[in-house]
Amino acid sequence: MSWIEDPAFTADEPFGPQTLPYGVVPGGVAVRVGDQALLLRGLALGERLEPLVATGTLDALLAAGRPAWSELRARLVEIVSAASAPRGAELVGLDGAVLPFAVADYVDFYSSRHHAENVGRIFRPDGEALLPNWTHLPIGYHGRAGTVVVSGTPVVRPHGQRRTSAGPVFGPTGRLDIEAEVGFVCGGPVASRLTPSQAVDHVFGVALVNDWSARDVQAWEYQPLGPFLGKSFATSVSAWITPLEAFAVARVSPPPLGNDVLPYLVEERPWGLDIDLEVEWNGVVVSRPPFREMSWTFAQQLAHLSANGATVRPGDLIASGTVSGPSRDERGSFLELSWGGKEPVVLDGDERTFLEDGDTVRITATAPGEGGSVVGLAEVVGTVAPADER
Numbered sequence: 001m002s003w004i005e006d007p008a009f010t011a012d013e014p015f016g017p018q019t020l021p022y023g024v025v026p027g028g029v030a031v032r033v034g035d036q037a038l039l040l041r042g043l044a045l046g047e048r049l050e051p052l053v054a055t056g057t058l059d060a061l062l063a064a065g066r067p068a069w070s071e072l073r074a075r076l077v078e079i080v081s082a083a084s085a086p087r088g089a090e091l092v093g094l095d096g097a098v099l100p101f102a103v104a105d106y107v108d109f110y111s112s113r114h115h116a117e118n119v120g121r122i123f124r125p126d127g128e129a130l131l132p133n134w135t136h137l138p139i140g141y142h143g144r145a146g147t148v149v150v151s152g153t154p155v156v157r158p159h160g161q162r163r164t165s166a167g168p169v170f171g172p173t174g175r176l177d178i179e180a181e182v183g184f185v186c187g188g189p190v191a192s193r194l195t196p197s198q199a200v201d202h203v204f205g206v207a208l209v210n211d212w213s214a215r216d217v218q219a220w221e222y223q224p225l226g227p228f229l230g231k232s233f234a235t236s237v238s239a240w241i242t243p244l245e246a247f248a249v250a251r252v253s254p255p256p257l258g259n260d261v262l263p264y265l266v267e268e269r270p271w272g273l274d275i276d277l278e279v280e281w282n283g284v285v286v287s288r289p290p291f292r293e294m295s296w297t298f299a300q301q302l303a304h305l306s307a308n309g310a311t312v313r314p315g316d317l318i319a320s321g322t323v324s325g326p327s328r329d330e331r332g333s334f335l336e337l338s339w340g341g342k343e344p345v346v347l348d349g350d351e352r353t354f355l356e357d358g359d360t361v362r363i364t365a366t367a368p369g370e371g372g373s374v375v376g377l378a379e380v381v382g383t384v385a386p387a388d389e390r
């Protein structure tokens with residue numbers, strides 16, 4: 001019996017001892033234990049680990065690298081499994097969790113074939129659904145690190161330029177959307193030209209991401225250089241980062257691309273993660289996107305983004321791209337769920353195509369853990385606030 005008394009801290013629950021995600025609450029760096037947070041300051045972790053968690057962010061821990069991550073996780077498993085509370089242990093609530101690390105660069109990929117084909121059909125009905133480069137390289141774009149916000153932050157409806165039959169106009173978006181994604185938080189030494197097999201030592205953990213998107217702005221601006229203001233206004237990320245080590249038994253083979261890839265992208269045994277996402281719109285579950293359907297792995301994404309000499313550094317956030325599965329109730333954006341606004345989604349009698357002011361979107365996820373347990377990814381939630389009147 002653990003000294004931590006919390007019905008949510010068992011192996012049957014997503015935030016049991018098998019998960020132990022890291023975050024930052026008002027008392028400092030913490031691990032989530034059920035519905036509480038165990039502060040790491042004050043615990044006897046040894047002189048190597050203590051300075052890594054003594055500040056109000058995960059930045060020092062991210063920079064420390066895989067050996068320190070493994071050592072800390074092993075020590076915390078011991079601490080939370082003990083029969084009596086260790087000296088210095090302090091449990092606090094989850095409220096007030098902040099963005100736990102300084103986001104260095106934010107890159108967003110496009111690694112679901114189902115999503116790429118759906119968007120292709122909606123945006124380019126007369127062209128090929130999938131562009132010819134998609135099966136040869138992980139398509140991505142550089143996002144805006146400065147507007148990555150923690151779960152719970154309201155999302156103000158953005159202004160932008162969009163096309164109408166009378167020409168371009170400027171104003172609040174009429175097509176505010178979500179993208180349900182999985183994000184990889186990087187750490188370890190600064191590195192470039194990573195091979196896929198080296199990439200795993202540069203990923204600290206996994207978080208849920210909502211890549212909010214203004215589709216009318218995006219549709220007008222995206223050619224020829226890709227997304228810009230249609231996405232840069234806000235990207236939400238969960239407050240708790242689940243360590244990559246927690247997903248040891250959740251590894252699965254990704255679906256085949258259908259052609260060979262160039263040698264720098266070849267993985268000996270490629271693996272994705274068997275994560276099931278769930279998207280709630282105003283409390284109604286509208287989709288269950290399966291992350292195991294992603295074609296490109298994070299290892300290939302990191303190898304590709306650093307292949308030209310660009311560096312990967314601690315705090316980089318690498319998002320997967322919208323997670324969509326083959327069926328309608330597995331689509332990770334409302335653009336796809338409503339098929340470009342033509343097929344409304346019914347929420348308790350209300351019809352929706354895109355987001356209205358006051359709407360709340362909550363994304364949660366789980367993966368299989370050791371011994372039949374469930375590994376949780378903390379929610380990423382956001383409510384739409386009305387556009388600025390200025």
Ligand code: MN
Binds near residue numbers: 108109181211321322
């Ligand atoms: Mn995206």
